[in-house]
């Protein structure tokens with residue numbers, strides 16, 4: 001079907017459209033009603049009962065029991081695990097039996113604090129099987145971040161590893177769990193340890209800490225019946241990245257999410273049963289949940305999970321894996337590609353990528369120079385796609401699974417099915433004309449798969465997303481522009497908009513312009529208070545390796561480009577060349593911390609900062625002067 005028809009049906013007759021899509025999954029009881037709206041809340045597939053684990057695993061046994069379901073490759077430990085759907089079924093049942101034996105039941109929360117290993121997938125699916133609510137916390141988060149999430153989710157059980165590994169270095173997890181539980185105020189959960197034998201120093205707390213290998217042996221081969229859940233019961237919680245402040249506990253449903261996964265894996269990602277999807281995300285992020293675990297498995301595909309760096313043992317590792325497993329669709333982030341861009345482009349050509357059809361990238365604006373570099377290097381279409389933890393699946397994308405519309409670099413494309421989008425001019429409150437900037441909003445009802453609410457905080461759900469305009473529309477809190485063909489470009493976050501003498505600029509516009517300088521690897525732009533102009537743009541940039549030009553000269557070159565491309569108004573007042581930029585653990589630029597340092601203000605909650613050294617570097621650069 002053509003995208004235009006598919007999309008039109010989804011917004012003109014949503015109930016009919018989604019009733020049709022719902023046939024992609026198994027319902028134990030069919031829904032009595034497709035949609036029940038009470039804006040800003042909504043319930044999809046009311047009265048239907050289903051189960052994510054059944055749809056992701058059991059349902060495929062008859063037809064594809066021996067097909068690979070999960071391949072977990074670790075270049076850190078050198079271990080590769082390949083599991084068929086039958087083997088995955090067995091492991092998930094065993095894990096579910098262990099959960100049940102520990103008293104975990106329907107509606108109980110389980111915090112999962114594991115690296116990108118097969119057990120993370122087993123644990124998630126086992127929770128889904130018995131109706132427990134998982135909350136995966138990215139394994140790189142420090143004790144304080146973990147404690148905050150524990151206090152919010154109040155888990156009965158916490159599943160963790162002894163350690164993770166990064167670049168050959170063992171990173172103990174268990175001491176962080178101990179510290180987090182010491183800090184947390186909620187009733188202490190039991191701790192189930194997946195001991196990888198990486199940290200011989202690991203200590204155990206008697207009576208609280210349990211060993212998974214031991215319990216696995218005791219329950220191996222047990223079958224655990226699937227819990228049939230009403231479509232709108234919670235399936236999992238996932239906290240947003242915390243780029244703009246305290247992370248929000250996004251609550252997901254069961255039926256709507258399953259349908260969104262079944263539709264998107266096929267129609268957006270173009271993955272059919274039996275084909276291979278490789279997402280480089282960590283399972284701890286939204287992409288990891290949807291396209292390392294639920295999407296490909298609900299779709300009967302093979303999911304490739306990777307623990308390791310993109311550059312280790314060499315910068316060709318991702319493509320080597322694509323060749324080895326015949327990957328059809330790959331999913332990564334602009335940050336990941338920019339890491340490779342610092343390396344020789346020859347690595348992109350070293351392996352046979354004849355099976356690879358698409359590279360999807362999401363999470364941050366994909367700057368045009370990077371989009372060109374990777375498209376030309378790989379020779380496959382690169383599909384930028386825009387979404388949020390809240391939406392659970394792409395909201396703006398192209399849909400090669402239907403038909404491929406022209407790729408326009410700089411834009412993630414067109415609205416995905418069910419998303420009724422508008423760009424709103426904040427000054428008038430009316431819809432912005434094509435080519436005019438404004439806030440990207442979605443009109444209710446949000447399509448299946450999007451957040452039900454913020455965990456135990458309906459008020460925060462309403463105030464965060466639905467209280468910015470006269471009408472009750474969902475605000476994405478991102479700034480955007482739509483062209484005459486309907487393509488949307490994201491200009492940055494609404495919080496980050498720079499207001500120079502009454503003219504408003506998205507951070508993206510200046511960052512994009514600065515990045516056209518051949519010496520620039522990555523740039524962050526923030527608006528800094530200025531007595532005369534209100535705000536002025538200030539640039540922080542890292543340079544590519546082996547740049548001969550002096551940083552001062554490069555800085556001038558960047559300013560000139562901005563003046564030429566965007567006009568004198570956008571000219572960066574100051575340009576600082578640094579060795580690293582502050583980012584969240586999920587690879588997003590933390591502009592608010594840069595802005596705060598420039599204005600001698602408190603940088604706020606930095607708990608999701610990846611490398612604290614990057615901020616010290618910025619402080620020193622500010623002291624030295626531009």
Ligand code: ATP
Nearest residue numbers: 240241242243244363364365385386387388389490
């Ligand atoms: P928090 O909401 O806690 O501040 P966050 O917004 O960084 O954290 P995520 O849900 O992981 O948490 O990120 C979603 C955001 O990432 C989007 O709102 C947008 O700002 C940005 N984003 C994602 N994909 C794209 C893309 N393709 N192009 C531009 N921006 C993107």
Ligand code: MG
Nearest residue numbers: 240241244388
């Ligand atoms: Mg956000």
